[in-house]
Amino acid sequence: MITIEKKLRLPDTYPLERIGKLEELLFFDIETTGFSGDRCQLYLIGCTYYKENTWNLIQWFADTKAAEKDLLDHFFDFLKQYKTVVHFNGDGFDIPFLQKRCKHFNLPYSFSDVASFDIYKKVKPYRNLLGLDSLKQKTIEQFLGIARTDKYNGGQLIEVYKDYLMTHEEDPYDLLILHNEDDLKGMPSILPILNYPDFLEQPFTLSEQEIVDEPGANGRCRHLLKLTCKSSCSLPVPVKASMPPARCVMEKDQITFLIELTEGTLKHFYPDYKDYYYLPFEDRAVHKSIGACVDKDARVKACASNCYTKTTGFFLPQFEDIWEPVMKQEYKDKMRYAALGDVYLADEAALQKYIKAILSYLK
Structure with missing residues (x-):
């Protein structure tokens, strides 16, 4: 040797x-x-x-x-x-x-x-x-x-x-x-x-949040939530990642997210649908304690796919359940949303959880 x-x-x-x-x-x-x-x-x-x-x-x-x-x-x-x-x-x-x-x-x-x-x-x-x-x-x-x-x-x-x-x-x-x-x-x-x-495993500090507009492919304006966050670590080479409806740019000690908002009407599905009636004329579900007062011809037993209430407005993709009520377009959809008014990023735990959810989605 x-x-x-x-x-x-x-x-x-x-x-x-x-x-x-x-x-x-x-x-x-x-x-x-x-x-x-x-x-x-x-x-x-x-x-x-x-x-x-x-x-x-x-x-x-x-x-x-x-x-x-x-x-x-x-x-x-x-x-x-x-x-x-x-x-x-x-x-x-x-x-x-x-x-x-x-x-x-x-x-x-x-x-x-x-x-x-x-x-x-x-x-x-x-x-x-x-x-x-x-x-x-x-x-x-x-x-x-x-x-x-x-x-x-x-x-x-x-x-x-x-x-x-x-x-x-x-x-x-x-x-x-x-x-x-x-x-x-x-x-x-x-x-x-x-x-x-x-960089990615350390907590981020939110330095700026705003709604920004950008032109879409069909000429319509798209609305996006822009989050700018700081890290205690710094990167040697910038990185970009994108998968609709989210994208991010990481450069030096900063990461910027752009998440496209959805405008329209979404549904919140109740998990315990057996306790609800669906009202076809109103296109919504009500608890049996309330539905008992509705004419029998105007109600049916709810099932998983129609046990919902609807909300109209702007919605933020969640990527995992963080803010309640959780909204979806249809029952089997994987993408979940939160009404923009229910999103509270000043909550440090919610902010970190949301950032990790975006990064996991982009991975």
Whole structure:
């Protein structure tokens, strides 16, 4: 086994204290001869960590097949100093692979004493909202405007490692070590993607609300509720998301929503329809205690689809039930509304719930 240690200069791209204490974080990445932890070999583990006011790199390289167990021993002994491991899709690949290799060698090691922070998993719920085609590291780099070209893919490196085991020449060794080092050095470049879940998961402060008009496709004017909110976090790249009747723009520390209002007559459906009569001539439902006084020819037993009262005016799409009474166009419609007069955004809990409902809808 070969151990490589050096000091690094890494850019400050993200406030790591949001993840944990800097000295308690261990970034790591592994290199293997394939995807299966049962059949393939681990040949390199690389870590970066902050100690004595500087970033450091440590790598353990299996210069022979027999050295694989030594890599595991040294890595897990080193891991005891840390409380959180940080990685990209390590929950999906790196950690399960290491656990299987430990099982192969009958080693007692595990990650049970450390927290796991997976950049991939943290961003995954927001993939569609951010418009990401995939969650590959290269896709995230492109989203953030980072230009980095990988000269070799995983399959090519496997062949390079096999060549090294046969020849122990310097060139394939340098290539393998530098590739892993570059991956670890590149991790800070994608850390700014974490600002998006931070931004979206923190409470927002409403700074402005107004009704605005814009021309519609058919020449009619559309009325929209415009909400401008502030966040304690700031985004590196602006994002737009749209799905009628809502859209939003996220830029720096601000998010702006535009939600199209519906004008007309909507219905509030009572859930306990068996307790109501439907009055066909009035097109509404009344409770049986009142309907008993109505002529029998002017009433019928209500069913789920006609047990309603109607309201005319402007309505705000709710996306989930927040304000009562909940209004719909028809009984089976999924979209729910609230009469604009019933919407009270000064209620902090209702505001946060409504923002989360819009974002969930846009995802």
